[in-house]
Amino acid sequence: MREFAKPELRPLSDAVKEWRVYHGNSMLRVFSPGDIMLVEQITAKNAAPGDIICFTDSNGKNIVHRFIRWSDDGGLITMGDNNATPDIGIIAPECMVYRVTERHTLSGKIIPVSAGRKGLLTFRINRFRKFARRLMTIAAGILRRINFLKIPVKNFSHFGDEKIFFFLGHPVAKCSDDKNIIWLSPWFRAVLKIKTPEK
């Protein structure tokens, strides 16, 4: 800063008001907290399913969700990609909303945002990924409890005070002198077993 200028807090012009900053959890993996979203103002009826839109709900809170389908009376039904159910309220077709067109990350990258059919495909992929993650968590929990199906691990080496167990050449667990086994991944714990050395 070369010289002191009177500090000022200047409202940005209408052109630059077309920015929004993302915060929250409902659209994580599409946006990260702090990302700046470039938006364009449109009438709700001009949006297409798959578009990500910013709007204000009945409580005055700013929401950024994806428009997923039309309601029976022509309104917009929205839903966060990470939410379990669509939003309760329906956006009337004559409302003004903001469609997100670009994403500016904190590191300075500019990423175009999928809209329309491509946006709907992204939405379905995100939902499937969430479902798959949930299935894998349940499967890992079940496998962890079924001991007789697990593969025994017998190879180990001593490193100082610790014993490191290997399976197919990869370290999978370690055991210190107090005989507590620490697994390097929950999946290793789910499918492998180590016979605790007898005292």
Add this chain to the structure above:
Amino acid sequence: MIKVNPLAVFRQEFDNNAILFNPDSGEIFALNPTGRVIWQAISEGLDREGILKKLADECSTPLPPEAGRDLDDFIASLKDKGFLADA
């Protein structure tokens, strides 16, 4: 002692200016370089004297006599817009 609104978003631009966004009100403001330095100093927890010292360090010219008054006015406007609060 003043504290920063934890929800406020600060983003420094490439030309030493900055943008402040208040998600509660949805308002966006531009800060000039002086305002940017003041905001960063407040975020670091500096008091009024510490902020003036930091401004003096950042400027290549001595601070004018009205710098203290301008700083107080600026902090008052930040409080008014919801970016700061008294601790």
